[in-house]
Amino acid sequence: MAAIDDLINQIPDVSLRERIKQEANRLQKNKKFGLVYEEHLPECTLLYGVKIKAGSKVALKSKRINKIFRVEKVEGHNAICNQSGTNATKKIPLEQLISIAEFGDPIYPYLKKIDSVSTAPKSNPWHELIEADNYHALQLLTYVYRGKVDCIYIDPPYNTGAKDWKYNNDYVDANDSFRHSKWLSFMEKRLKLAKKLLNSNDSILIVTIDEKEYIHLGLLLEEVFPEARIQMISSMTNKKGSTRVGSFSRRDEYIYFVFLGEASIARSNDDMLNFENKKISSKTIWNSLLRRGADGSSRRENPNLFYPFYVSKGTGKILKIGESLSLNESRNKVVAPDGCRLAWPIRSDGSEGRWQISVDTAKQMLKEGTIKSGRYNKKTNSYAINYLKRGQLNDLKKGILVKTGIDNNGAGIFEYTNQALVNAEPGTIWVKESHDASVYGSTLLKSILPDRKFPFPKSLYAVLDTLRFAVGNKKDATVLDFFAGSGTTLHALNLLNAEDNGHRQCILVTNNEVSINEANSLKKKGIFPGQEKWEKYGIARYITWPRIKCTVLGVDTKNKKLTGNYGTHTTIYKQDTVDTLISKKTGKILKKKFYVKEEKDDYPLISNIKLSDGFKTNVVYFKLGFLDKTFVALGTQFLKLLPVLWMKAGSIGECPSIANDTALPNYMILPKNKFAILLNERNYHEFINKISDDSNIETVFIVTNSDDAYREMISNLEKKETYQLYKDYLDNFRINIRG
Known part of the structure; x- marks a missing residue:
């Protein structure tokens, strides 16, 4: 920018010079550092089932969406359309058009159930497959699972x-x-x-x-x-x-x-x-207390972590822990009593290093048996010191690692309760x-x-x-x-x-x-x-x-039982037999080798599960559709929104439904699904009496246009999750969501 500033300063016209300076400064502030790429043209989504009307954005069904039209009006079976960016109008048959949404357009999604499979109806929550463009599905999911x-x-x-x-x-x-x-x-x-x-x-x-x-x-x-x-x-x-x-x-x-x-x-x-799979040795529980590596591992960088351990020559038991030495104090001034050796944090090259924990922490761990001496090193005339890291100490608190005894030197003997939980540090x-x-x-x-x-x-x-x-x-x-x-x-x-x-x-x-x-x-x-x-x-x-x-x-698409077990793979591991044959045509000796196949068990916890067993679970298949916000606000789209409310309440139990030709109830109480909905405010007191003390109801939806009425109605529902319909839904999607 310095060269550009110099050139700008050479412009004789003061007004022009200042204007160019301002633009150059603006460009400099907008510069992106890191990943730089072109923001692409908006994506489009086909809105199947959305009625085409004046103001709709549409595209031709039979072509790639590279031309977007806006409908000026509908005349019978035709739409009078204006192509984006032009003033020209065109009459197009409605059957050739489809409604679309560009990236950033507000959309109001709902879910239509296509199918389901259930082999464990009492198991919760249900899995969900949503057929949709994933951008609009993600918009819906931010309402449900944010x-x-x-x-x-x-x-x-x-x-x-x-x-x-x-x-x-x-x-x-x-x-x-x-x-x-x-x-x-x-x-x-x-x-x-x-x-x-x-x-x-x-x-x-x-x-x-x-x-x-x-x-x-x-x-x-x-x-x-x-x-x-x-x-x-x-x-x-x-x-x-x-x-x-x-x-x-x-x-x-x-x-x-x-x-x-x-x-x-x-x-x-x-x-x-x-x-x-390989089992982890219990030896991997203990870790060296000496800080290794180049960075931060010397005594000079962390003098407070340079202190001695007093270790018995005969048993290798840690007798006590000394205090830290300042940088100007030599370790030679500390003398070990008879029958004892001093263990210092000395690195392999003979230089002075440091331990990984403070003196006070080491003393506490000695009392708890979570620190001990290790192998004697003739080169340093000292013992290695081993300890349990924070991860092992957390496992000890959780019961994943258990103390099964105390060794002769007072240190704990530890074992993992489940080998599958041992950290192999992948x-x-x-x-x-x-x-x-x-x-x-x-x-x-x-x-x-x-x-x-x-x-x-x-x-x-x-x-x-x-x-x-x-x-x-x-x-x-x-x-x-x-x-x-x-x-x-x-x-x-x-x-x-x-x-x-x-x-x-x-x-x-x-x-x-x-x-x-x-x-x-x-x-x-x-x-x-x-x-x-x-x-x-x-x-x-x-x-x-x-x-x-x-x-x-547990079947294929032809309804035949699947074969084999999960968690295994088959591999040829040895030649078993060889048959010698003589060709009738040439008389040459032919040898046919036979191999034995072995099932290797990579996942022992699932290797007894046959593919034909299937799974005890439940899955529902939805297709995402789009609603007119006007009809949502009027409350005429409740039937289509019910699956969305079911998801927001936790996807518990089979998704409830109401037949299209059935009159809407004043309220719905669904204990198996853990939620309830008040559709008619006039029935509030009857509704509240039935759900306020019902522990099965965890989520409550209340349909009302009045914010004040909503706040008053939920005042008795402090222990339950509450939402105002259809305001909560419309507000979520009215915002122009651009990520």
């Missing part, structure tokens, strides 16, 4: 340019000078909404990606979640590799973990580098045979959906392991996946619940797009989006929901 989600796991499009699968994976626009702009703009909008859903005090966002966008995604995550701790995992997904001509074969993908608040990974006995590189997407993704999915194709599904066990780290210690967690694909996330979460008797809830969101080839074929037949013959081939109805339903019931 700040309540424990984990979001997403596998977004990788921007490879592919157009032959059920998500358009091409996010490069011809108008973008930076090929990643459209994809980044697409992701940013969704990540900003996702942030509103996550519990800011304790939650984890997980995003998988490949080499096309991992750098840009990392920068975007840093920008959207500046307060978070972020780590990236490299996970092997294909041991054979995906060929890149002239380049390295790709065998892995990347997984970003974004930790919010106090979130941390759950404990595991798996270091993610081996193919079999690293950032995962290499597991069960994560092979070709076998435990594609092949597994083919066995469930034998008559359908879906390319590149995730390995079930890769997702299971990822979720276990995120919510393994939260049995009532809420998990969201808004790029649901084939539904692997719910499948994996059902397995995790089966493994530890958890009650985690999963919310899946996917659109109902069809592949490019299918779309072209259907359009040639005069079949377009929104029509039943089109919709049945979309990803939600053709892949995601069938997988969910089949895995819950």
Whole structure:
């Protein structure tokens, strides 16, 4: 900027010079540091079922949405439309048009039940599949789950340019000078909404990606979640590799973990580098008290942590702990009594280091038996000192680690009550045979959906392991996946619940797009989006929901029982026999080898679960639609909003419904669903008498246009969650939500 300022100062016209200075300063202040890309043109969503009227935004059904029209008026079966940015009008048949919403337009969503499967009606909460554009689904979910989600796991499009699968994976626009702009703009909008859903005090966002966008995604995550701790995992997904001509074969993908608040990974006995579970030795409980490494490990940097331990020569028992020495005091002035050695924090190169805890803490731990002497070192003429870290002390308080006795020197003997809870400190590189997407993704999915194709599904066990780290210690967690694909996330979460008797809830969101080839074929037949013959081939109805339903019931799409057990994989491990044969044609000796296959048990807690067992769980399938806000305000859309209220109340019990031809009641009390609704204010006293002391009712919705009346009516409901309809709903969506 200095050179530009110098040039500006050379402009003789004072007025012009000042104007240019002001503009230059403005541009400098608006400069973005970090990730820079073009904000992309607004996205559009097709609003099926929304009536076209004057003022509606519409597009042609049969074409890509690159032309947006605004309806000036409707004349019979035609709409008089004005194309955005022009004054020209055009008459278009209504049957050729569809209502649309651009990014940022207020929308008023509702949920229409499509199907459900229930094998444990008393189990709560219910899982949910929502068929929708995920941006508008996220807007709805901010009304229902704001700040309540424990984990979001997403596998977004990788921007490879592919157009032959059920998500358009091409996010490069011809108008973008930076090929990643459209994809980044697409992701940013969704990540900003996702942030509103996550519990800011304790939650984890997980995003998988490949080499096309991992750098840009990392920068975007840093920008959207500046307060978070972020780590990236490299996970092997294909041991054979995906060929890149002239380049390295790709065998892995990347997984970003974004930790919010106090979130941390759950404990595991798996270091993610081996193919079999290994038990953790009890020796790993104890840790060296000597601070290692270069930074902050010298006596000079932390003189208060330089003090001696008095250790018995005969038994190795710590007899007492001395006081810290100042920097100008030599350790040689401290003399050990007969039969005793001094243990100082001396590093391997002979220099003076420091301990990791204070004198007072060490003395307290000595009383508790959580610090002890270790191996004698002839080089330093001293004993190593070992202690329990904060993590082990927390485990001791929780009962995960238990004190089973005291050794001869007074130190505690500790054991973990469950080896599955021992921290094996998994690293950032995962290499597991069960994560092979070709076998435990594609092949597994083919066995469930034998008559359908879906390319590149995730390995079930890769997702299971990822979720276990995120919510393994939260049995009532809420998990969201808004790029649901084939539904692997719910499948994996059902397995995790089966493994530890958890009650985690999963919310899946996917659109109902069809592949490019299918779309072209259907359009040639005069079949377009929104029509039943089109919709049945979309990803939600053709892949995601069938997988969910089949895995819950333990059958494939042909209603045949699934075979095999979860948590195992088959591998050839040895040659068993060889048969010698003689060819009848050539007379040559032929040898036929036979191999024995072995079932390896990678997940012992679920390896006794047969795929044919299915799962004891409940799932409901909704399609997201859009309402006219005027009719919502008038209260005529209650039937359509009931599933949204059910979700807001916790998705407990089967979603209630009322027949379209049934008159609305004055109020609804739904103890099995844990909520109640007052629809007619005149029945308030009768309503309040029935619910005020009912512990089964946890959420109350009150329909009233008066804020004062609402405040008065909830004055007796302090212990219950209350909402004012339809104000609460309309206010949430009236705001122009841009993330």
